[in-house]
Amino acid sequence: MLEGIIIKGISGFYYVEVEDTIYECKARGIFRKKNKTPLVGDRVSISLVDEAEKKAIIEEIHPRVSELVRPPVANINKVMITFSVKEPNPNFLLLDRFIVFSEREGLDIVIVLTKTDLDQDKKISKSIKAEFEKIGYRVIAVSTQTGENMQEVLEELEGNISVFAGQSGVGKSSIINYIAPGINLATAEISQKLGRGKHTTRHAELFKIGKNAIIADTPGFSSFELNDIDIEELQEYFIEFEEYRTCRFASKCIHKNEPGCGVKEAVEEGKISKRRYENYLQILDEINNLKGKLKRNL
Ligand code: GDP
Ligand code: ZN
Numbered sequence: 001m002l003e004g005i006i007i008k009g010i011s012g013f014y015y016v017e018v019e020d021t022i023y024e025c026k027a028r029g030i031f032r033k034k035n036k037t038p039l040v041g042d043r044v045s046i047s048l049v050d051e052a053e054k055k056a057i058i059e060e061i062h063p064r065v066s067e068l069v070r071p072p073v074a075n076i077n078k079v080m081i082t083f084s085v086k087e088p089n090p091n092f093l094l095l096d097r098f099i100v101f102s103e104r105e106g107l108d109i110v111i112v113l114t115k116t117d118l119d120q121d122k123k124i125s126k127s128i129k130a131e132f133e134k135i136g137y138r139v140i141a142v143s144t145q146t147g148e149n150m151q152e153v154l155e156e157l158e159g160n161i162s163v164f165a166g167q168s169g170v171g172k173s174s175i176i177n178y179i180a181p182g183i184n185l186a187t188a189e190i191s192q193k194l195g196r197g198k199h200t201t202r203h204a205e206l207f208k209i210g211k212n213a214i215i216a217d218t219p220g221f222s223s224f225e226l227n228d229i230d231i232e233e234l235q236e237y238f239i240e241f242e243e244y245r246t247c248r249f250a251s252k253c254i255h256k257n258e259p260g261c262g263v264k265e266a267v268e269e270g271k272i273s274k275r276r277y278e279n280y281l282q283i284l285d286e287i288n289n290l291k292g293k294l295k296r297n298l
Contacts, residue, residue: 001045001059005075005214007206009040014058016046017208023048023056036061040204041074041161041216066105068163071204073216075161078108080153082166082175084115085124085141091167096238096279097226098165099137103237104229110138110156112164114171117143131273135240144174154179157213161206164215176217180209226287234287235263238280240272256281 004018006025014025025046027038038044038061045060064074079102083090095111102109111132116125129139140156142149153175156162164172176183205217231254235241241263247253248260255263255277266272 001047002056003043003045003062005206006038006040006042006044006058007208009038014038014044016044016056016058017206018046021054023054025056025058027058031058031061039064039067039072039074040206041076043075066107068105071216073163073204073206076107076163076216078110078156078160078162079105080110080112080156080162080164082112082114082164082170082172084118084170085113085128086115086118088167088169090124090128092275093279093282094167096276097283100226100229100234100237100283102165103239108160110140112153112166112175113139113141114175115143115145116141116148117145131275135273135276142175144171144178147178150175150178154210154213157215158210159212161214161216176207176209176215180207183207183209226283226290229287231284231287231291234280234284238276240276241266241280244272254284256284 002018002023004016004023006014007017007022008015012026014027016023016025023046025044031038038058042064043062044058045062046056047059049055049057066076067074068076079098081095081098081102083095099109113125113128116122119125125141129141132139138156140149140152142153144150157179164176166172206214207217208214229237232251235245235255241255244262244266245253246262247255247258249258253261253263255261263272263277267274267277
C-alpha cells in the first residue's frame with residue numbers, strides 16, 4: 001500500500017498525490033456505509049489497481065488533525081488571514097470574525113497585510129502591525145509589487161497545510177502566484193478577462209509549492225457561520241481578554257454590562273484595543289440575535 005494525500009475530488013474520483021505521482025482513486029464502498037466521506041486534505045492509504053494507468057483505491061483514511069465544514073477540507077493547520085492596507089480599505093470587523101473562526105478551529109494564525117506599496121509612508125501598516133502583534137499574532141506586511149517580505153510568507157507555509165482567508169480583492173491569488181508562478185490562480189484581473197466571476201464554485205483543491213508547503217485553494221472560506229458559537233464561548237477567541245478576566249462574576253461575565261468587569265477595565269486603561277472590544281460586542285450581538293431567532297422559530 002502507498003500513502004498519500006487527496007489533493008482534489010471530482011464527482012466520485014479522488015486524486016491522491018504520492019511523492020509527485022498522482023493516482024486517480026475510487027473510495028471503498030465501506031466508507032459510504034460508515035458515512036465517512038474522504039475529504040480533500042485527507043491522508044490516505046491506497047492500493048494500486050493499475051500502475052501504468054495510475055489508478056488505485058482508497059483503503060484507509062488516516063485520523064484528521066482538523067476538519068473544516070465549509071469548505072470541506074481536512075488537515076488544514078494554518079490560516080493566513082489576509083487583508084490589504086488600501087483598495088479595499090481594511091475591514092477590521094471581518095478580520096476579527098476570521099480570527100474568531102480560526103481560533104475556534106484551532107488553526108495557527110498568521111496575519112498577512114497586503115499592498116504595502118500603496119501605503120507610501122508605512123503609517124497604516126505599522127500601526128496595524130503593532131496592534132495585532134501586541135495581541136500575540138504574527139503579522140507579515142507584504143507587497144507583490146515590490147516583493148517585500150514575500151520570503152517570510154513562504155517560510156510560514158513550509159511544512160504546513162495552509163489556507164488563505166480574506167475578502168475578495170485583497171490579493172490572495174496574487175501572493176500565491178508570486179510564490180508559485182506555476183500554479184496560476186485566477187486573479188481578479190484574469191477572471192475579468194475570461195469573463196467569469198470570482199464566485200464560480202470551484203472545488204477545494206490542494207497545491208504543493210516549494211518542497212514542503214501545501215496550500216488549499218478554497219474560495220468558500222470567505223464566509224462562515226457564527227450561529228454555533230455560544231455567547232459565553234466567544235470571549236475565548238479574543239485571546240488578549242484572557243489575562244484580564246478577573247471579573248466579579250467570573251466565568252459568567254460576558255464583559256458587556258456587568259459591574260466589576262476586568263475586561264472592560266482593561267479597555268478603559270488602553271490595555272485592550274477599543275476597536276477589538278467593540279468588534280467583540282458587535283459579534284456578541286450578532287450571536288445573540290441569531291439565538292433569539294432560533295428560539296422564536298421553535
Ligand atoms: P484575491 O481576490 O484576494 O485573490 O485578490 P487578487 O490577487 O485577485 O488581487 C486583487 C487586485 O489587487 C488585483 O487587481 C491585483 O493586481 C491587485 N494586487 C494584488 N497584490 C497587490 C499588491 O501588492 N499591490 C498592489 N498595488 N496591488 C495588488
Ligand atoms: Zn467581564
